[in-house]
Amino acid sequence: MDCLLANHFQSLSCRGKTLCEYVWLGSFGSDLRSATKILNFKPSSAAEVPLWTYDGAATGQESASCSVVYLKPRSIHPDPLRGGDHLLVLCDTYQVPSAEDAGSATELKPHPSNNRVFCDSAMRAAAASAPVFSCQQQYTLLNPQTHYPVGWPERSGESASSSQSYAAAGTLACVGREFAETHVRACLHAGLRVSGSVADAVPGQWSYTIGPCRGIELGDHLWLSRYLLLRLSEQFRVIASTDPKPVPGDWSGNGAPVKFSTRETREEGKGWFVIQEHLRRLQHAHVQHIAAYGVGNAKRWTGQAQSQPSGSLLDFTIGMESRKASISIPHSVLLQKRGWYEDRRPASNMDPYLVTMLLTCTALQLPLPTHAPSKTTSSQSHQTVSETISRGSSAILDEIADLDSFAPDTPPQNVGLLATECSSENDPHGAMSRMCH
Structure with missing residues (x-):
């Protein structure tokens, strides 16, 4: 790979677009993953960054009924690698409701590998x-x-x-x-x-x-x-x-x-x-x-x-x-x-x-x-x-x-x-x- 050539293109204008690098943890709880979502605006808080999805089958996080995993933004940070208005977006992971829960579920369920949600609950209690x-x-x-x-x-x-x-x-x-x-x-x-x-x-x-x-x-x-x-x-x-x-x-x-x-x-x-x-x-x-x-x-x-x-x-x-x-x-x-x-x-x-x-x-x-226990038959139940x-x-x-x-x-x-x-x-x-x- 030619790093000098890549550095040349880093300086090109993105014409008002914001490159958001979504960062999350994979199935092992220690394998960092990331993907880029391009927005038409610069978010000022994590609440303004949209939910996103990825293929959980590629990261060992699929359930029995669905491979889609949701990314929920938790914090945003200036991206030191891209510079400009581009952002790093720290996310945690959530499962799609099962077919049985689809009609009654009001919130996504945390993925079994999502230790952040446990930690956040403990810190709120403390x-x-x-x-x-x-x-x-x-x-x-x-x-x-x-x-x-x-x-x-x-x-x-x-x-x-x-x-x-x-x-x-x-x-x-x-x-x-x-x-x-x-x-x-x-x-x-x-x-x-x-x-x-x-x-x-x-x-x-x-x-x-x-x-x-x-x-x-x-x-x-x-x-x-x-x-x-x-x-x-x-x-x-x-x-x-x-x-x-x-x-x-x-x-x-x-x-x-x-x-x-x-x-x-x-x-x-x-x-x-x-x-x-x-x-x-x-x-x-x-x-x-x-x-x-x-x-x-x-x-x-x-x-x-x-x-x-x-x-x-x-x-x-x-x-x-x-x-x-x-x-x-x-x-x-x-x-x-x-x-x-x-x-x-x-x-x-x-x-x-x-x-x-x-x-x-x-x-x-x-x-x-x-x-709460999940009704899914996945081997990675809650x-x-x-x-x-x-x-x-x-x-x-x-x-x-x-x-x-x-x-x-x-x-x-x-x-x-x-x-x-x-x-x-x-x-x-x-x-x-x-x-x-």
């Missing part, structure tokens, strides 16, 4: 607690011919250490800066809440932060930022991989840790005690969360890299400013006795709608949202969130069992700080040490 999230999204740039990280010797099992590459500058230590800078600027142009970017632990690995965001906004902005990763990778002719461990070996994989707080955890005088209660609830729901925290997540728990999570995926640990723990507590929280905590368990390919919904419902003891996660539980356990580092006879460790963190010199106020007992 509105009084004003949940706020941030996410550090990691990704690795791969050579499309070798599927090996750019900047690494081809097929070498070694890479530069994190001390050489993290936040580094220089030709050999820092690889892909042009791509990362372009992506951040594209996200900012689109109005996404990007608050930082850094070269990560090994050459070709980068991370950027989305947030702070309120409620459903974290999921919306993170998915659109991933879409821009994919689109820019086409132009730079690289693969922007969010696989948790795209190349096996003793080096840091890709994660997407999420920082979380509520009105109560941020409240002066009581926030620290609310955080401790949240952590107890997260401990009890640990396996349920892990099942929904990304495909291939167990691969991140292998190796001895400095920033790798430690122990088994089934362990639940808490550490002060620890990148190896399940939950990391900022030092500022101990000093101020309020604030936020970071869930470091999510893999880089996790669905932010599921992760933020589970964090919110577990921490605030809210019931998981459900859909599911509750609990049923969706249950299907993932058996898959994650099979995945863990395949890892050499997992010892099935070793019981999960008790909740508490990592041994190296649970000492008086690291905890002058004694607050974290008390949590260990």
Whole structure:
């Protein structure tokens, strides 16, 4: 493909037309799709963007009676790829009413793969607690011919250490800066809440932060930022991989840790005690969360890299400013006795709608949202969130069992700080040490 020729035509006038790029998720809940609809006007809000349809048979989302799936616009953003008045339109997916329901149905039914509608329901229920999230999204740039990280010797099992590459500058230590800078600027142009970017632990690995965001906004902005990763990778002719461990070996994989707080955890005088209660609830729901925290997540728990999570995926640990723990507590929280905590368990390919919904419902003891059962005979009938996660539980356990580092006879460790963190010199106020007992 001739990119220079394509760039020439990008500058041509569209004669008052607006190109709207509808972006949605396919059947796996992680495969981004998009299509262009041309409008005779420029919408000023998502409500002005018309519904659209696509062939669900091509994305694995057809029902038994109909392959048509509806796209409902949820937010609009300036398109950094086309420029001008053109827009990115984030959508979620809905099914056509079945023949039995056609006469009485007044609304489209959310598609079974539509996790956004679950998340939005949970965030509305939690509105009084004003949940706020941030996410550090990691990704690795791969050579499309070798599927090996750019900047690494081809097929070498070694890479530069994190001390050489993290936040580094220089030709050999820092690889892909042009791509990362372009992506951040594209996200900012689109109005996404990007608050930082850094070269990560090994050459070709980068991370950027989305947030702070309120409620459903974290999921919306993170998915659109991933879409821009994919689109820019086409132009730079690289693969922007969010696989948790795209190349096996003793080096840091890709994660997407999420920082979380509520009105109560941020409240002066009581926030620290609310955080401790949240952590107890997260401990009890640990396996349920892990099942929904990304495909291939167990691969991140292998190796001895400095920033790798430690122990088994089934362990639940808490550490002060620890990148190896399940939950990391900022030092500022101990000093101020309020604030936020970071869930470091999510893999880089996790669905932010599921992760933020589970964090919110577990921490605030809210019931998981459900859909009414569908009358369709499709194998993809409507599911509750609990049923969706249950299907993932058996898959994650099979995945863990395949890892050499997992010892099935070793019981999960008790909740508490990592041994190296649970000492008086690291905890002058004694607050974290008390949590260990």
